[in-house]
Each structure stands twice: as structure tokens, then as C-alpha cells.
Amino acid sequence: MIPDRARGLAVARRGQWIAGLGLVLLAGVYIMAQRFTPMEVSQGLAQKIFYLHVPAAWTSLLVFSIVGITSALYLWLRDERLDLFAASSAEVGVVFSIIMLTTGPLWAKPIWGTWWQWDARLTLTLFLFFLFVGYLSLRAAVPDAGERARYSAVVAILGFLLVPFVHLSVYLFRTIHPMPVVLKPSAPSLPDSMLRTLLIAFVVDLVLYIGFVTARYGLGLVAHARAAELEDRTDA
Amino acid sequence: MHETPQNAGYMIAAYVVTAAVLVGYWIRLAGKIRRGARG
Numbered sequence: 001m002i003p004d005r006a007r008g009l010a011v012a013r014r015g016q017w018i019a020g021l022g023l024v025l026l027a028g029v030y031i032m033a034q035r036f037t038p039m040e041v042s043q044g045l046a047q048k049i050f051y052l053h054v055p056a057a058w059t060s061l062l063v064f065s066i067v068g069i070t071s072a073l074y075l076w077l078r079d080e081r082l083d084l085f086a087a088s089s090a091e092v093g094v095v096f097s098i099i100m101l102t103t104g105p106l107w108a109k110p111i112w113g114t115w116w117q118w119d120a121r122l123t124l125t126l127f128l129f130f131l132f133v134g135y136l137s138l139r140a141a142v143p144d145a146g147e148r149a150r151y152s153a154v155v156a157i158l159g160f161l162l163v164p165f166v167h168l169s170v171y172l173f174r175t176i177h178p179m180p181v182v183l184k185p186s187a188p189s190l191p192d193s194m195l196r197t198l199l200i201a202f203v204v205d206l207v208l209y210i211g212f213v214t215a216r217y218g219l220g221l222v223a224h225a226r227a228a229e230l231e232d233r234t235d236a
Numbered sequence: 237m238h239e240t241p242q243n244a245g246y247m248i249a250a251y252v253v254t255a256a257v258l259v260g261y262w263i264r265l266a267g268k269i270r271r272g273a274r275g
Contacts, residue, residue, distance in 0.1 A: 009269065009273055012265075012268075013269060016269055019262050022258075023258060023259060026255070044241035044242065045244045046244075049247055052254045095261050099253070099254050099257050102254075103253065106253070107250065212265065218269075219272060
């Protein structure tokens with residue numbers, strides 16, 4: 001793959017615009033959650049953290065699944081674009097994980113009376129975050145492109161295997177984390193007004209993911225093009 | 237009668253952190269794109 005640098009920059013700029021649109025839509029989610037979604041009486045305003053925490057958790061689990069699947073496809077097809085897409089997605093997944101892991105304790109402190117509990121859901125989620133931080137560190141540490149892609153693909157697949165355990169941990173283990181209110185076999189157990197805000201917030205997170213991953217992928221193309229240019233100059 | 241807890245500070249902190257992380261990442265990418273354009 002020898003990409004054109006101008007094309008990479010065009011892709012990155014397109015991603016920047018989409019992510020910018022996502023940020024504007026996020027402001028809309030803030031207004032919707034504050035002004036047009038009822039307050040839950042027993043939890044108070046802290047319950048409104050739910051509209052940021054849950055979509056960020058869904059997005060990061062979805063993104064880490066995409067990284068795992070794309071990495072498996074890379075090991076099969078050996079297409080560098082799949083490796084670049086997996087790496088771009090992993091970075092964005094870590095960003096959403098940071099939101100999940102900071103908004104969660106901010107909800108837990110007033111509701112549970114503690115910032116953190118070492119229960120199965122929280123601990124597995126933290127491990128998944130560390131695993132993908134490790135994935136990004138590994139990529140930064142291995143200079144050879146082929147080795148970097150292979151090693152990191154294996155780590156990503158292992159991370160992907162953890163995703164179902166994170167989701168099912170509330171059923172498999174004794175945990176104080178709330179049970180799923182939407183992603184469960186029966187109908188969502190939320191009033192329509194709350195469910196609407198939650199789903200819109202998730203769609204906005206997906207727009208942000210698409211924008212960020214496109215920008216990151218475009219920057220990856222630029223880096224590849226620059227490396228190819230340097231190689232050409234060295235050969236000449 | 238049940239009293240609604242007063243915990244708006246935690247909600248505000250969560251909303252500020254989320255916006256800071258996402259806007260911060262957007263600015264970081266924008267900087268990289270600018271540097272990439274300069275060569």
C-alpha cells in the first residue's frame with residue numbers, strides 16, 4: 001500500500017468535519033438530557049450521568065469488537081489497510097473507555113457511596129482498557145511494520161474475547177453494577193423519554209467514532225506516504 | 237415522603253469531563269492534521 005499523502009490529508013480532514021458535527025450534536029444531547037428528559041426521583045440529577053456513561057460503554061465495547069474482528073481479518077488477508085483501521089479504531093476506543101471509566105465513578109460516588117468497587121463488571125472493564133492501552137504501547141514499541149501488525153492483531157483478538165465476559169459479567173458473577181436496561185432479552189425497562197435520550201446519545205457517539213476513526217485513518221495514510229517518500233529518497 | 241438527593245455537582249463534573257475528553261481529542265487530531273499538511 002503506497003498511499004498518496006494528499007489523499008490521506010483529505011480523508012483526515014473529512015473525519016475532522018464529521019467529528020466536529022458529532023461534537024455539535026453532543027451539545028444537543030446535553031440540552032436534551034437536561035431540559036427534555038425527566039429527573040429520576042430516587043437518584044436525583046446524578047442519574048443524568050447515565051446518558052453519557054452508558055453510550056460511551058456501548059461504543060467502547062463495540063469499537064473493541066471491531067478492532068478484534070478487523071485484526072482477525074488482517075491475519076487472514078494481510079491487507080495493511082485492515083491493520084491501520086484496527087489501530088485507528090483502538091485509539092478511539094480508548095478515548096471512549098476513558099469517558100466510561102471517569103463518568104462511572106462520578107455516578108457511583110453519590111449512588112453507592114464509593115468511587116469504585118472491585119466487582120466483576122468494573123474490574124473486567126478496567127482490564128479491557130489496560131489491554132488496549134497495552135495494544136497501543138506495543139504498536140509504538142515495535143519498529144517493523146509487519147511484526148507490529150501481527151503482534152498487535154493477536155492482542156486485539158484476545159481483547160475481543162474479553163468483550164462478551166464484560167457484558168455478561170452482571171449475570172455470571174455477584175455484582176453491584178446495575179443490570180442491563182436495554183441490551184437484554186426482554187423489552188427495555190426504561191420510560192420512553194429516557195430511552196429516547198439514551199439512544200440518541202448512542203447515535204451521537206457513533207457519529208463521533210466515525211469522525212475520529214476517519215481522521216485517525218487519514219493521518220495513518222499520511223504517515224505511510226511520508227515513510228514511503230523517505231524510503232524513495234534513501235534509495236535514490 | 238422520599239427526598240430527591242442533591243448531587244448536581246457529580247453530574248456537572250461528568251458532563252465537563254466528557255466534553256473535555258472529546259474536544260481535547262478533536263483538537264489533538266486537528267493539530268496533527270495541520271502538521272501533516274505542512275509536511
